Amino acid sequence: MKYIDKLSYVQIRRGFTWRDKTDTSQKQFTHAELREILRPEIDIAESSYSKILRGVSVTGNAKNLLNNKLESCSRDILTEIERRLELPGLFDCQNRAALDELLDVGELAAIIDVYDTKGDPKTKRLKRQAHQSEAALLKELAERLVYSKDNLLHVPAELLSGSSYFAHLLLKQPEIQRAYSKVVFIRPDTIDNAFDEQILALSDHLGVLEEGVPGLLRKIKEDKLLVVFLDAHFLDLTEMPGMKPMLKLLLNESVRTRMPNKGTTSILLIGESMYLDLRREPSMTGGKGTWYSQVKIEDESRFEFFNTQWKGLSKLRKNTPIEDGGARVKPAQAYYKIGNDQPAWPNDIAHRALFATNIENHAFFDPTIGYSKLLGDMTIEPPFVTMHYDDMRNFMLWVDAPKSETKHPHQAAKKPASGKGFLSKSDMIRYLSTTKYWMMSDSLLPNSSGRKRPGLLCKHEGVRTRDVSPKAFEKAVGLLSPPLKRHNPIDARITEHRYSLPFSLKAFVQDEWQTNGTPQQKFMRSVAHHQIAERLYWSKDDVGLLKSEYPYEPHRGETKLYFVADTICHLMRSLQGHTFELEAYEKKAFVRDNYFPKTPEIDGTDPNTLALNASEILGFCFEQLYIVELNKKSRALSKKHGAYNLALELLQHMGHNQTVGVPHPAMSPHLWHAYVKECGHALIDVGDLEAALRCFESLREMPQPNDEVFRDLDDDLSIALVQTLLGKTEEAHKSLERCAAFFPDDDDLVRRKNDKKLHIFNCKPDKQELALALYKRYQARQANLMYIAKEFPNSLKRVEMIEKAYGQGRKLYAPVRFLGVDLDTLFMSATYHTGSPEAEAQAMSYALEAILRADANGDHHDAMKYKILLGRFYRRKGDLINAQVCLSQVQKDLRTYGCSERVFFAAYSESGKILDCNHDYVRAYASFHRPFLMRAAFRKFSGASQQAHAHCVNALALIETEHLASTSEEWGDVIKKAQTDHATEMKNYQRQLVQDGRVRDPMYGYSLSKTREVIDSLKDADGIKQQIKKIEELREIAGIG
Known part of the structure; x- marks a missing residue:
């Protein structure tokens, strides 16, 4: 390689203005400085240096003069150039591979994406089929490209709208396959000299590296190529001094050589660009907004497209069989089909569908969990995912960069007039990404109650952006539309505006913020989430605020549930991206009226460490918020509210690396058993039996306290329950056999309670209640296995033994609060199966009274179980009308309030049987x-x-x-x-x-x-x-x- 070629390669692959990889500071070696080093032997105009080194043709013999000078100059001069470029040994490199290694860049050919239009296997990977709205525009665009007299065509497309994947779908159009031999996709990856490196790679690929821009355009036409430039908005960036971007030179050349007659277009630019608008380049026009905005999907078609994508992507993940309904579909149904009239980009819908197929993640509609967790592990990521990821990466790279047009709508936010702070657009995006749904304008600063309801922009030591005012924030926000949306007030009673970002962008930013951010940025994220959590917590009794902060209506007026649940979420987010050690904390502090974990601070000795008691936050989230406030110490989230998926989502937040059943490293060991046990029961409720079994089996490996007998029995009984549900009845019997020695197994319960050999009852008085509870669970498991084996009299006997243990008989039906709904329904069903008319009537009477009692107590989930049972009794008696009434109410409750998997199965089984009878x-x-x-x-x-x-x-x-x-x-x-x-x-x-x-x-x-x-x-x-x-x-x- 000639010396001039080596310098040209450096100019385009890295630039003479570059950023240091360690501290990201900008460094520069100007063409004027190079000119001064080489003078006085040669005198070439400074503007010619830029053109020569970037492969742009110049008049005269300037290139040969410069090359000859470089080849003949002394080693000291070459060394000085290498020093100024910070590239020692540059002129000793013998080939491009050596230059790539010195520049620490990848292979040149890898930075462009070339597709053969005649059966390229990469085209088959474009799995996401075009929606009908996309298909119509693709055909229109393909015909315009093939039958045009213009060398270039511009498709204005909104930021983060999925236009990159849309462009790739052109490969499937017959018109494109016939007219072009190859399609080349080019995307910039730096704000400095955007597109230059990629154009160099294309020139090299086509063998015209020495011919400059005119030769490149000529070769593109000769070889029948379509070159697609994505992210056209990068053309609006401020140009480097004295350096015209090569893409702009290519555009100028394409206009100069405009075809007199119709032919194929060679250059396609995707994305909005003020530079292209001002040039009035040929573009696709029509529709509301941009031409491309016509691909948006409206009304019920949004959910239909979601469902189609969800099924196809589930097969891609090998989630078979694909269930038709369920809690993973219903959020989208509510979001697209009923509760949101905004048209949606097909790409956004496909992403939500993809996230819902990740069955390892239970927070699939929560962007704050991060993009990587939402996506999960995939053997091969679909191209629409990788392309959109690149879209978001480039957006965040571009958003703060200076733009060349002073009136550009995305020009960087100016410093507030008060001079009290600076909020960059990327900072705004980061703050907005902390919200699940939207940000209310009144959440920026505290309300009149002061610190008990802090705002996101409250002043906090160490976070420089806390000084910005809401007015400045609103002004800056207006410069980000799109992709940011500013929604009008919900109704006349709510005056504040709402701000929202695309779901996938929020998830992407959350990932980047906690993994690639500076220590200062990570600290800002922790503080932001903590202050959101504190605001939500002190708002938990504010019914009026509920409508402002959430898009959904709660069931049964449970306002507090929303706020407390999201408090857990945001507190746990505040710990992400940091490492913590176990610390002691004072549990009794949780019950103080004014208690809330203190705001994070930077450790005075280590800027990468937060001064925060993470163990205290874990204890507060699990012991106080989850167990006490949400579950009322009795699993109320599931049993009373039917919030099975929410319970599992919250437990996931408190797990290590957002994994259910694995305690967070900062969780105090005394909470491990209770946490994993809660995870096991929550997994049973949603039907993930294998995971539930793993949770319960892991309990036996945990450190045991003094009452290890009780702990072991509890674990074995939980394991037996899951084994029964999995149909592993023999293993369930073995698990119960391990428990049998600790429990009396005959009618002489009083005598056996005093037997010293029976460890379960040989305990202190304060443990007697726990012993009875375990005895009840043991007999319940036995009764259930006997019922499955159709040993109904023996099953009844087991229930009666539990009644004796509690000193409660069943002469007339009276609610036995100790037994609970499962044993009640087992008793009623076994009684009915004994066959006598009196027993059948008695069982039906029990069920009817139980329904009234459960409804009166607000135990709607329990009431569903009793209604299913009563409907079954009616069906067996031939009273199909009353049976249908019972199950119709169950189906209404099930679809509104939800239920556990076992109740779902029972409800669907009985409903289907009633229709069979009809x-x-x-x-x-x-x-x-x-x-x-x-x-x-x-x-x-x-x-x-x-x-x-x-x-x-x-x-x-x-x-x-x-x-x-x-x-x-x-x-x-x-x-x-x-x-x-x-x-x-x-x-x-x-x-x-x-x-x-x-x-x-x-x-x-x-x-x-x-x-x-x-x-x-x-x-x-x-x-x-x-x-x-x-x-x-x-x-x-x-x-x-």
């Missing part, structure tokens, strides 16, 4: 039996899967028989009736989700399954056979013999 086999299968089997198989509930499979097989056999016996018109009427009934159910369901124009919280309940499509598939014999085939596939997946 000979409505189509709806029984489509609405209940099939969703039941899919969920049971997906969650490995062995017994439930077998039961659901039997229901499906029976229903499909009856459907097939009825179809064969019917004329086409008669069968068409059957399908039409099923669709009409389902449509009525859907209308009722949507009315349930909305209350006074507000959406009920989607963290509760379930969405309806894709019943309509299943009903449609049953309209002919082929469709019925296809459903039979699918059921058999589910049988194999569930492991049913």
Whole structure:
């Protein structure tokens, strides 16, 4: 390589103005300085240096003169140039590989993306299919590119709108495949000399590195290439002194050589750019906003697209079988289908669908958890993910950079007139990324109550941006639209504006802030989350504030639940990105009226360390907020509120690396057992049995206190419960056998309680209540196994033994608060199964009274269990009307308030059986039996899967028989009736989700399954056979013999 070529390579790959990798400071070796070093032997104009070194053609013999001078100058001069460039040994490099190593850059060819239009295997990786709105625009754009007299075309597209992936979808257009041999995608990766390095790589790829810009454009045309420049807004950046960006030179050349007749366009620019607008370059126009904004999806089509993406991406993750409904779908249904009238970018919808398919993460609608956690582990990331990640990275790189146009809408925010602080746009984005939904303008500063409700911009030592005023913030925010949205007040009673960012951008920024931020920035993040948590906590009783801060309406007026739950979330976020050691704390401080963990401070000895008692924060979150305030020491989140997924999400926040069941390193060891136990029960509630079993088994490995017998028994009984649900009854019996020696197993309970050999009752008086509770659980597990084995008298005997232990008989039905709903329903069902008319009547009477009691106490989840049982009793008596009334109410409650997996299975099983008895086999299968089997198989509930499979097989056999016996018109009427009934159910369901124009919280309940499509598939014999085939596939997946 010639010396001039080496300098040219440095100029374009790194630049003569560069940033130090250690302290990011900017350094510079100007062309004027190079000119001074080489003078007086050669005198070339300074402007020519820039053109020569950047491969731009110049008149005369300037390039040869400069090269000859470099080749003949002394080693001292070369060494001085190397010193000024901070590249020792530059002129000794023999090839590009050596230069790449010296510059510490990757291979040149790797910075452009080249696709062959004739069957490039990379094109097949574009898995996300275009939405119909995208497909129409892609066809229009492809035709414009192929039949045009312009060398270049501009597609203005909003920031972070998914336009990069949209451009890649051109590869699937037949017009593009016929007209072009290759498509090259180019994206900048630096704000200094943006696109220059990539254009050098393209010139090198095409073998015209020495021919400059004219030769490059000529070769692009000759080889029939389409070169796509992404992130066109980088053209608006301030130019380096004396250096015209090569892309602008390429654009000038393309305009100069404009084609007289129609031909293929060679250069496509994607993204909004004031520079291109001022040049009035040919562009795609039309529609509201930009031409590209027409791809936005509106109304119910948003949820339909979400559902399609969710199913396809679930298959990509190998999450099979794919359940139709559930808590992972309902948030999107509420967000897109009912509670939000804003059109959405297809790319945003696809990202939310992707995040929902990550079944290892339970906070899939919470951006503050970070992009990497939302995405999870994927063997191969879909291209739309990697492209959007690059979009967000470049946006954050670009947002604070100086722009060349003084009136550019994204020009950097100016310092407030008061001179009290500076808030950069990236700072604003970071603060806004701390919110789950939006930021209210009144949350920036404290209210009149003072410190008890701090604002995000409260002054805090060590955080320089705390001095900015809300007025300055609002002014600066206005410069960020888009992607920032400024929403109008919700209604006349709420005057404050709301500010929001795209979901994926907030998640991306949260990741970058805690992993790649400076110690100062990480500290700012901790303080921001802590102050949000403190504001929410002191607002927990403010019903009026609820409507401002949350988009959903709470059930049963549980305002406090929202605020306290998010307090846990933000307190745990304040600990991320830092390491802590276990410290002691004073638990009794939690109950003080004015207690809240103190705001983080920087450690005086180590700027990377926070002066904060993380163990105290963990204790406050788990012991006070989660156990006491949310669960009322009785798992109220699940049992009373039906917030099963929320409970698991909060436990995940308190886990190590956001992992359920693994205590946070700063959590005090005395809390480990209680935390993991809570995780196990929460996992049972949502149906993740294998994970629940791992939690309970891990308990036995933890350090034991003095009452280790009690702890071991508790763990074994929990393990036996999960084993029973998994269908591992033999293992469950073995687990109970380990407990048997500690419990009396006959009617002479009083005598055996005094037996010294029975350790469980040989305990201090203060442990007697715990001993009785464990005895109750032991007998309950035995009774349940006997019930499964249809040993109903023995099952009843076990329940009666528990009653004796508590000194409570059952002469007339009286609520036994010690036994609880599960033992009550077991007792009622076993009583009914004894067969006598008196026992059946007695069981029904018990169930009816239990429903009234549970409803009166506000125990809605318990009431659902009793209603299912009563509906079952009615069905068995042949009273289908009352059975239907019971289960209709259960289905309404289930979809509104949610339930545990076991209650879901029972409800769907019984609802389907009632429709079977009414000979409505189509709806029984489509609405209940099939969703039941899919969920049971997906969650490995062995017994439930077998039961659901039997229901499906029976229903499909009856459907097939009825179809064969019917004329086409008669069968068409059957399908039409099923669709009409389902449509009525859907209308009722949507009315349930909305209350006074507000959406009920989607963290509760379930969405309806894709019943309509299943009903449609049953309209002919082929469709019925296809459903039979699918059921058999589910049988194999569930492991049913």
